[in-house]
Amino acid sequence: MVDYEVTVYTGDRLNSTTLNPVHIKLVGTDGESERMWLRSLVIFSGSVSTYSVSCPNSLGQLVLIELDKRQFFLLPNDAWFPDKVEIKSPERDIYTFPIYCWINDSETHRFREGKALRIFDESNSLGQHARKQELRQRSVDYGWNFYYSGLPYTIKADGPTSLPNELQFSFTKTTEFAFTTVTGLAELQLKGLDDNRENWESLDNINEMLRFKRTVVSDYVQEHWKEDEFFAYQFLNGVHPTLIQRCKTLPKNFPVTDDMVFISDGSNLSQELKEGNIYLCDYKNLDGFPANTIEGIQQYLMAPLVLLHKRPDDKLMPIAIQLKQTPAEDNPIFLPTDSTYDWLIAKIFVRSADFSEHQINTHLLRTHLLAEVFVVSLLRNVPMVHPLYKLLIPHTRYTLHINELGRIRLMGPIGVFTKFAGSGGETLMKIxxxxxxxxxxxxxxxxxxxxxxxxxxxxxxxYRDDGLQLWNIIFKYVQGVIQYYYKSDDEIQLDSELQTWIWDIFKYGFLSQPQTGIPQGFTTVSELIKFATMLVFTSSCQHAAVNSGQYDYGGWMPNTPATLQRPPPTAKGTTSEATMLQTLPPINVTVQGMATTWLLSRETSDFVPLGHYPEDHFSEEIPRQLQKEFKVELDRLSITINNRNKDLEIPYTYLDPKKVENSVAI
Structure with a gap:
């Protein structure tokens, strides 16, 4: 007889304890053990329990284990969450089997040994069969769902609670993150104002709402939101830093002339264009879409063009705003030299358009929905034993759950965006x-x-400076892991699971549109490295950059109105403070927006920062060492960013690695 020492690690999370009897079977290249009961009355959360499994002869190289949990007499059929199983063989070899999933039924579950294997590495028929069986079941568990014509497919699910348990929020996150505006209203002490449909009587009344939940940045925004310098600053370091671009030639539909704008130091617009000191923000993506109707009142959504100038002192300043795409007499070009309220209302319309472009395109589509495509394709097509799965699975945590909630609570018929945003409802989908x-x-x-x-x-x-450093650090880590497993381009081309994964993303995420440039397959190692880097960056850093500051910049509503209830001025000299207050959203819309951005900007206690890997999916030493080096480099960058922020009037914290979550989880 030979003995195998089996150590079972149960997850240290709420409700992972089980009273049900758990059985294990070891399967190796030379045989398998009997199915053995792990003799414990209770397997507790966070417990580490060791057992002995005896076999007549050595099982050879261990390939997989089988686990099952059966209901015991009158005890409830409760779920169990094992982290991993470690086995010491009679030959003194150590095998690690990563699990990290809930077992809540009486079925037999098979888990592979932790060494990463590509499909063409599978020389053992047991491993080949287990691999096929796993993917067959995953294709059932993680189906594609046609959500809306022209949009990426989503997970096939009937709400977040229908998702497999390991994809759902933890109890801690569920408790802390009650995704309802009622919770937000209560925390902000605004309950009762959510039914008030009156317009604001003054800006001082709006300011009263901020007294309960304030941040350093929200205070700064409230004080400086009217200033041109701060208006321009937000295009660089606010929650929407991805629209601004250098402008060498004015768009034909934006007829700003040298005579219109004042450029200091004797220069003019034409000269500054040539020297590369002019920048453009163009909201053409919003053009032609009808605004929402909120509580019976027609709203207004513009598609402005904004021209900005970098002065010799390196300050960026707005110099012209056109609120509609087509030039016309009733579409004036507003200038800083116009009356105070003409210029301010023009900027308010820009900030409202920026809310829609940011939330719909930059935030929802480019991070949440694309991350969902990446997650579903990974779960459908890549088995747990594959190196790509081990690399990417930490960056999928909670993404499907938060997106399912978003489709109900934000985008659905009773969602906050549908009910209270100028670009909500059918317009949101079309944009x-x-x-x-x-x-x-x-x-x-x-x-x-x-x-x-x-x-x-x-x-x-x-945003650029911190983001590029993060991109390079992620690239170095991803490159190290992928080059450890793939030594040549030929191996990339041989990996059919890898090719199916990227084809699924191209087909269901980008609707088979070749003009996007999204790979349809991989032919080189470098192609895979770049794509995986993009995926990790999008799911962590990019999402943090466009999500975390929502309350900072939107808590003071006039700076980022979710909707506007009067049309823009068609002639100069027709505006006033009263006009502005009538244009801004009413009290109930304001408080709903504040409550939602407050909730979406919060960090829960089970937040996992970028570079932290509480689950051990890799068992080989080199990938594990690369993870440690990755975290060290991120820690160094965090120190650099914090030192820089000490000298900034407005600290830029959203890409501090310690504040970047590993995945789209909120």
Missing amino acids: MVSSLSSITYRSLCLPDDIADRDMQDLPNFH
């Missing part, structure tokens, strides 16, 4: 369809996007 058709692979890869927007050298662009 997203238009946005998807304009997405390119290069725009998802930060170094390419910065180059294409010609934004490499504009000073004080902290």
Whole structure:
């Protein structure tokens, strides 16, 4: 007889304890053990329990284990969450079997040994069979769902609670993150104002709402939101830093002339265009879409063009705003020299358009929905034993759950966005369809996007500076892991699971549109490295950049109104403070927006920062060492960013690695 020492690690999470009897079977290249009961009355959360499994002869190389949990007499059929199983063989070899999933039925579950194997590495028939069986079941558990014509497919599910348990929020996150505006209203002490449909009587009344939940940045916004310098600053380091681009030639539909704008130091617009000191924000993606109707009142959504100038002191300042795409007499070009309220209302319409473009395209589509495509394709097509699965699975945590909630609580018929945003309802879907058709692979890869927007050298662009450093650190880590497992381009081409994964993303995420530049397959190692880097960056850093500051910049509503209830002025000299207050959203719409952005900007206690890997999916030493080096580099960058922020009037914290979550989880 020979003995195998079996150590079972149960997850240290709420409700992972089980009273049900658990059985294990060891399967190796030379045989298998009997199914053995792990003799414990209770397997507790966080417990580490060791057992002995005896066999007549050695099982050879262990390939997999089988676990099952059966209901015991009158005891409840409760779920169990094992983290991993470690086995010491009679030959003193150590085998690790990562699990990290809930077992809540009486079925037999098979788990592979932790060493990563590509499909063409599977020389053992047991492993080949287990691999096929796993993917067959995953194709059932993780189906594609046609959500809306022209949009990426989603997970096939009937709400978040229908998802497999390991994809759902933990009890802790569920408790802390009650995704309802009622919770937000209560926390902000605004309950009772959510039914008040009156307009604001003054800005001081709006300011009263901020007294309960304030941040350093929200206070700054409230004080400086009217200022041109701060208006321009937000295009670089607010929650929407991806629209601004250098402008060398004015768009034909934006007829700003030298005579209109004042340029200091004796220069003019034409000269500044040539010297590369002019920048453009163009909201053409919003053009032609009807605004929402909120509580019976027609709303207004513009598609403005904004021209900005970098002065010799490196400050960026707005110099012209046109609120509609087509030039006309009733579509004046507003200038800083216009009356105070003409210019301020023009900026308010821009900020409201920025809310819609940011939330729909940059935030919802380009992070949440694309991350969902990445997750579903991974779960459908890549088995747990594959190195790509081990690399990417930490960056999928909670994504499907939060998106299912979003489709109900934000985008659905009773969702906050549908009921209270000027671009909500059917317009939201149409804008997203238009946005998807304009997405390119290069725009998802930060170094390419910065180059294409010609934004490499504009000073004080902290999103760019921090983001590029993060991209390079992620790239180095991803490159190390992938090159450890793939030594040649031929191996990439031989990996059919890898090819199916990227084809699924191209087909269901980008609707088989070749003009996007999204790979349809991989032929080289470098192609896989770049795509995996983009995926990790999008699911962590990019989402943090466009999500975390929502309350900072939107808590003071006039700076980022979710909707506007009067049309823009068609002639100069027709505005006043009263006009502005009538244009801004009413009290109930304001408080609903505040409650939602407050909830979406919060960090829960089970937050997992970028570079932290509480689950051990890799068992080989080199990938594990690469993870440690990855975290060290992120920690160094965090120190650098915090030192820089000490000297900034407005600290830019959203890409501090310690504040970037590993996945789209909120």
